[in-house]
Each structure stands twice: as C-alpha cells, then as structure tokens.
Amino acid sequence: MPFVRELTSWRSGLSDPGDFPYSAVLGEFQRVGKHFVEKELLALLDDIRTRVVAAAGRAAGGPTDPHRLLRDFLDVALDKWDGRYDYRSYLALPLLRLPCTTDDPVAGPGNTPQTDPADARRASDRLLLRLVADALDFELTAAAGATALLPEQRPGPETVAKRLRLGVRAALPAVSRLDPTRTVDEREPAAAARALHALAAADVTDDEERRLRLSMLPVYRSHDEYLFVRVLQAYECVFAGLADELRGTVAALTTGDPAAADRLAYARDRLAAAGPLFSLLATMQPESFRTFREYTEGASAIQSRSYKLVESLCRTPEGSRLDSAAYRSVPEVREWVLAGHPSVDAAHRAAVRAGRLAGADRDRVEREMRAFADAVLGWRRTHHRLAVRMLGARPGTGYTEGTPYLAAVRSTPVFTAVGHDPCPAAPPTNTGGCPE
Secondary structure, X not given: OOHHHHHHHHHHHOOOXXXXXXHHHHHHHHHHOHXXXXXXHHHHHHHHHHHHHHHHHHOOOOOOHXXXXXXXXXXXXXXXXXXXXXXXXXXXXHHHOEEEOOOOOOOOOOXXXXXXXXXXXXHHHHHHHHHHHHHHHHHHHHHOOOOOOOOEOOOOHHHHHHHHHHHHHHHHHHHHHHOOOOOOOOOOHHHXXXXXXXXHHOOOOHHHHHHHHHOOOOOOOEOHHHHHHHHHHHHHHHHHHHHHHHHHHHHHXXXXXXXXXXXXXXXXXXXXXXXXXXXXXXXXXXXXXXHHHHHOOOOOHHHOHHHHHHHHHHOOOOHHHHOOHHHHOOHHHHHHHHOOOOOHHXXXXXXXXXXXXXXXXXXXXXXXXXXXXXXXXXXXXXXXXXXXXXXXXXXXXXXXXXHHHHHHHOOOOOOOOOOOOOOOOOOOOOOOOOOO
C-alpha cells in the first residue's frame, strides 16, 4: 500500500484536515471492500482519528467543518474495526447529513437542520436526486468499461437499461418538485440517465459532492452493492422527510393550524412517488445480493432511525413493540417515545376533544390520515415481497429473523384514531399497496 507513506507523513505533521488524502483511502476501501481492508491501514486510520479529535478539541472555537468531515469519514470507515458496525454506518448516513427541520437529539449527529419546512423539502429532494443520479452514472460508467470499481457480477445490458429507466422514473418527481419547468425528455435510457446526472451536477456544492463520494463504502466488490447502498440511502432520505412532515402535522393539530391536512398530503405524495425505488432495487441480481450480504452481518434496516421515527410519530407503539428488538435497536428513538413525545394519533384525538378539529377540516385531516396509512401499508407489503424474492427463508443480517419479521409487522395499523379502508378512494400510491 504505497499511499500508507502519504498517510504516515500526513499524520506526522497532523496537517490541515482539508488536505487529508481521502481519494487514496477511499480507493483502497473500494478496491477490496470495507470487510477486507488490511489491519495495518485500519490501525493507522484509528491513530489519525485519535489525533484529529484531540487537535480539534484544542482548537479555538471548537472543531472546524474539515475536522468534522474527517472525523465522520473515519468513524464510518472504522465501524467494523471499532465493533460498532450497523445500518447507519453501513449507509454512511453521518456523511450524507440528512436534511431535517429540527435539532432534536433523536435526529442525531450527521443531520443538517433547516430553518424552514420549504428549505428542508428542497434539501431532501436535492439529496434524493444526487443519490439516484449517482447510482445511474455508475451503471453507465461500468457498462462502458470505464471503471474498475466493484468489478464482480456485472449485470447484462438489458438489466442496465432497465435500471436506467427505473432510476430516471424514481428521480423525476424530485426534479419536478424542485423546478416544475425542468424535466428529462430523452426517451433512450442512457441519454435520459445522462441528462438526469447533468441536472443533479448543475446544483451541487463542492462539500456535497465530496460527501456523496465518501459515502460509498461497500463491504465487498459486487457491482450491485453500489445500487443497494444508494437506494437504501435514498429511502433514508425519504423517511427523514416524512418524519419532518409528521412533526409538522402534530404541531398543526396542536395549535389548530389548518396546514395539518396539507402536511399529511405532502407526506403521502412523497412516499407514493418513491415507489419506483423498490422497482429499481428489484433489478438486483439475487446471487449478487447474497454474495455481499454475507459481509453485512450486524447491519439491518431494523436499525433505521428514520423509519422508527415515522412509525412512532404516526402513533405511540404498544409496550410490546417498544420492548421488541425493533425499538431496542434504536434506543434513542425508544427513549424519545417513552419520554412522552406526541404522535399524530394523539394530537388528532386531543384536537377533536378540544374542538380545534371539526366539520370539513376534520373530514379532510382524517381522509389524508387514511391515505397516508394506505401508502405506508403498501410500502411495507412491497418491502416484504422484495425481501422474500431476495432472501427467501434466510435470516436477516442485523441478527434478526428476516422475512418472518416483515410479514408479522406489515399489517400493523399506522393510526388507530381513524378507521382504515385498505383501498381508499385516494390518489394511487404506486407502492404496491392494493391488488390490481
């Protein structure tokens, strides 16, 4: 590893963290897969991390942005070395900095608080667009033979073309929300994917581009892991946005603000529009997935903080659910729920009792609650079907039981304050919720 000398030299002078040789380190991790990085390099990075943290603590005014970026990168890169590898570190979420409108500790480090809901929505759409466009760019580059990154089990031309079509379809709602005058008109999949990537690249800062690049730390060398990581990151972005909308719904119901129904409608539309991400994920080659997931033990979507926030913001989970592995795997969210933070369900009931929600306003809020519930239930069913296709009877990777767990929770009510029609007369969700 020739670049070890470069790292050693950088460490000896503890140079500016902005000059850290990210490309060399990232290249080595991607060449062999995080699971197979040499211990010599990991020990060196661990020592650098210790020194960087110490230097940042001594700096006037506290850590700088370059210090924080380097610390976040090293924490993600060294998760297996530290014995704390999990879903968040696998997806490098601290590096992506999911947008949110709160500095609530449940959001955790690695999030970017926004001051206005509209700003948070825009930041979320921009991140989603970058993630999907980057996944498609990798498919194009690999198909052209222009990269040696993750060289094993490359998909065939038909699969690549399908991914390009589905990826563009998954990203276009975000493009439209960002600017209704922008779109991708090209019908040929490769041309459309290139146009989408150009749209994403036209609206990105240097810091965002660097964080996106550093957030790709696959565990192995399988081509499809790139797609897997980017789609899961995109869904984390979606669910972080849904949590924001549900927080806003709770606040609106508490104060009598008529925006409650609008926040629920936006959340439902956002989840429905994300449905094609599952279709994109379904193009993974099962044999490729089963190859790289062997090295992801300890990381599972059951550890998704954003999803648990959405679930608990809809309604407070029962005691048995809070005591299950699902919530014990996200202790900060569990503690937040146990502290008595309100849900849409509870806020709805309180608003009705207090007379803040009545008549046409109540009807609309309840209609939107049912429509959002349908979208969530549809998402769960699609998630279960995809997991069965990929996993069969195999156990999950986060020391979980896998598909039986998904089957058990897929019909758990989203709300209890309103009844649920499994196929309401609401806009189609596109998440596979109702039989055709």
